[in-house]
Amino acid sequence: MSELLQFVLSGVTVGAIYAAVALGFTLIYNASGVVNFAQGEFVVIGGMTAAALIALGVPVIIAAPLAVIAGTLVGIALYRLAIKPAGKAPLVSLVIITIGASIFLRGVMQVVFDKQIHRYEGFSGDDALRFLGATLLPQSLWIIGGSFVVFAALAWFIGHTHAGRGIRATASNRFAAVLVGINTGRAMNLSFALSAGIGALAGVLATPVTFTSYDAGVLMALKGFSATMLGGVGSPAGALVGGFAIGLIEAMTAGYISSDYKDAAAFIVILLVLFVMPQGLFGRRTTERV
Amino acid sequence: MTLAKLGACATALALLTAAPALAQIKIGASLAVTGPASFLGDPEAKTLRMLVDQLNASGGINGEEVELVLYDDGADPNKARTFATRLIEEDEVVAVIGGSSTGATMAMAPLFTQAEIPFISLAGAVVIIDPVQKYVFKTPHTDKMACLKIFEDITKRGMSKVGLISGTGGFGKSMREQCLAVAGEAGVEIVADETYGPGDADVTPQLTNIANTAGIETIVNPGFGQGPAVVTRNYAQLGIKLPFYQSHGVASDSFIHLAGDAAEGVRLPATPMLIPDQLADSDPQKQPVVSYIKDYKAAYGEAPSTFGGYAYDAFQMVVAAIKAKGSSDSNDIRDGIEETKNYAGVTGVYTMSPTDHLGLNLTAFRMLEIQEGGWVPVE
Amino acid sequence: MNPTLKALLITLALVVAGALIFPSSYYFRVGSLIWINTISVTGIVVLLGYVGLVSLGHAGFFAIGAYAVAVLPGYGVPSGAALFVGAAAAGLLAMVIGRPILRLSGYYLAIATLGLGMLIWMVLTKESWLTGGPDGMVVAGFNPRHWFALVGIKMKSTEAWYWLTGLVATIGVVLAVNLGNSPWGRALRAVHDSDVAASSLGVDVARAKVVAFAISAVYAAVAGSLLALANGYITPDTAGFMHSVEMVTMAVLGGATTVYGAIVGSLILTALPQVLTFVAEYEHIVLGGVMVATMVAMRRGLVPALGDLAHRLAMRGRSK
Structure with a gap:
C-alpha cells in the first residue's frame, strides 16, 4: 500500500513538472500555430537565473520573480527578433526558427552562466514530508500548486479576457482578427511573453528537484511536447492532464514493470491514445496548415 | 583520379612553400x-590548456x-571521427589525448592506429584497452576495477546482498554490466537491479523496490552527472538506512554540493585528488596532487575534478615520453608511453607494459566516505 | 532540359568539383558526411517537400540501417547485403507503422513519429547484448577502396568513401527527382496541397502517404548504413531525437520543396560546425543565429529563395 502511494507521489511530482512545461507551449501555439521548440530553454533560463542569483546571496523571494522576468524578456526578444520578422513564413519554417533559437540560447547560457549542474534549496526546505509510509518533498507541493495555479490563470485568461480572446482569434484566422479590430501583433507579443514567463516559472519551481544545466532544455522540451500532444495541443486542460499522465505512467512502469522501459511505456501510451483519438485527449478538431 | 592527385600536389606545394616556423610539437585533443x-570534457580541456601554457612558459620540451x-x-x-581525421591530416599532431566518452574513443582509435599516432583515451570502459591495441592507451581506472573495489569494501564490512541502481547512460550501463560480471568472484550477490534515465527527476519507485527486496544489505549506484545526486537525495527522502555506495563517476566536490546532507555516509572509490591534505608526506602522489590543485585553482578559480586529473596524467606521460626518448616522433612517443614506469600521477601510480595500456591496479583507488560535507579515507 | 538529366549532371558535377578542390583526406571525410546527410535529407524532402508530412523520427530508420550493417555481419551476412536488409527492414517497418500513424496530421504526426524514433533509440540503448548499449559497437571493416582497386583506381580510403557516398547520393537525388516528376509524384504533390482535393482526383491518399513514408525511411536507412560503415563504429545517438531534428532542419534550411535544398542544407549544417571550431566557445550561438537569420530572410529555404532571386534578376535584365 505504502509502495503504491510512493509510486503515485513520484509520478505526481514528475508529472507536475511536465505539466508546467507543457502549459508553456499552450499560448504560443494558440496565437501562432507554432509549437515552440525553444520552450525548454525558457525553463532552463528560469532555473539558471534563479540559481545564479541565489548563489550570489539574493533571497529566493526576490530571485524567483527576477528569473521569471528574465525568461519573459527573452520570450519577447524571441518574438520581436525572430518570429515577427519572419512574417508569413510556412509553419515548418517557423518551427525551425524556434529550433535555431533554442540552439542559440543554449550557446548564450553556456557563455553567460557555465556548464556545471546547478541546484538550490527547496522553498520550504529539503526535509521530506511523511505520511502513510510514503514520502514527498515539500518542493513537490510547490510544483504541483504552481502548475494548477498556472492552469487556472491560463484557462481564465484565454476564455474570459479581451486579450485572451484576441489571441484565440489571431490563431484561428489572423486576417479576420485584423478585420474585427484585434491588434494581432500585440496578441502574438503577449503570447510569447506569457509562454516564456510560464516556462521560466516552471524552471524556478522545478530546479530544486530536477537540477538544471545549460543544456537541460532539450529533455524538458521533449517531455513537455509529449505531454502537450497527449493532452491535445493548445488546450490548457490537455497540457495539465497530459503532464500528470506521463509522470504517472513512468512511475508506475518503473515501480511495477521495468525501470529500463519506463520512458518507452510513456511513448507507447501516447501512440495508442493518438490511434484512437487523433487530436489527443482534449484537442480540438481543426485543420492545420503545414 | 588524376584530378584528386592534382589537389594533393597543390597541398604538397603549399606545404613546401610555407616557411617552417619555430620548432613545435603539436599535440591533439578531442574532448566532450x-x-x-x-562535466568530463570541460575540466579535461581546461587542464590541458593550463599544462601547455605552463610547459611553454618554462621553456617547452627540450627547447x-x-x-x-x-x-x-x-x-x-x-x-x-571527423576530428580524428582532421588532427591526423590537417594538424599533423604527434600524439592525441582524448575521447572523454567511450563511444568517441572507440570511433577514433582505428584511425590513430592506422596513422601510427599514440592515443591516450580519458574514457572509462575496459574495452578500450582490452584487448590491447598498439597505439591506444588510457588513464582512468576501468569500471570493472571500481566494481571490485566497492565489492571488496562490502565484503570487508560483512555484507554480501547488493542492490544495484544504475544510470542508463554509457558509464552507468557499462559499469552495471561489469559489476554483474564480477559479483560472483568478488563474493557478493546482486539481489536487485534497477535503472534510471540520465535526466530523471525522481527515482523513488526504483529505490522503494530495492529497499523492499528481501535480505538486501547495501545499495550501489553506478552512474555520473546529476543522476547519482538525485538518487542520493531520494535515498535520504525515503529514509533508507542501508549502507550506500556511489562510483568514481561522482568523485568531485560538486556531488556533495548537489546531494547536500543526503550525501553523509556515502562511500565511493576515488583518486587521492579528493583528499590532498590527508595524504601522507611519503605518498608519491602527494606532490603532484597538491600542485595540480593549486595551479588549477589559480588558473580557473575553482577546484579541479577527478576527470581533469585523467587529462593531467595523460599529458604528463606524453611529455615524459618525449623527454625520455629525446624525440617527438609519434612511434618514439608511443614506445615511451609504453615504457612508463612508476609514474606517480594525480590519478594513481602508472606502470605501462606491452600487455597493459592502463598501468593502474586496484591500489590506485582509495575508498572514501563523505563525512560532514568532506571526504574521509576509510582505510 | 529533362529534370532528371539536369539533376544527374548537377549532382555529379558537385561530387567531382568537391574531389577537385579538396586538399586533404580531412576534406574528403567531411565531404562524405555531406553526401551521407544528403541521402537521408533527400528522403525528408520526399516526405516533407512532396507530401507535406513532418517526421521527427527518421533517425530511427537511419539507425536501423546503421545497426543492420553493424549487427548482421556477426551472423554471417556480408556488409553489402546487410545494407539492403536494413533498407528493406526500415521500409517494411514504415509501411506497417505508416497506416495508423499517417492518419494523424501536423504536430500529432510529429509526436507519433518522434515516439517511434525514441522507441527504436531505447531498444538500441537497452539491449546491449545485441547492440553494445549506449557505448555503441564496432562495425566490421569494410573499405570501398578495394572496389575501386578492382577497376584499377588506387586511392585513400577517405577518398574512396567520398566517391562511394557521392555516387549513392547522386543516385538518390536522381531517383527522387524522377519520382517527383512521375505521375506518382504529381499525385504526392496533390496530397501536399489538399487531402480532399487529391482524393477527389482519384488519388488513394492513404496509400500515397504510406509509400512516401516508406521511401523516405529507405533513404534514411541507406544513409545510416553508409555512415556506420564509414565510421567503423556506431552508437544509439544516431537514433536520437536531435538527429531527427537535424535532418528536418537541413531539409527546411536548404528548401524542403527541392532535392537541391537537401544538398545545400546538408552542406551548410555539416560544414559549418567544422568552420566554427576556431570560435568553439561560441559555436552554438553562431550556428543558432545562422539558422534563425537564414529562415527569417529566406522563408522557404535557401534554394527556393535564391531561385526566386535569380529569376527576378533575369526578368529585370530582360525588361531593360
Missing part, C-alpha cells in the same frame, strides 16, 4: 567540452614549444 559529457590543437566532439562518435 560541450554536450551531455561536458621546443608545445602547441595544443583541441576540438570539441560533444561526445558524438561521428564528430570525434
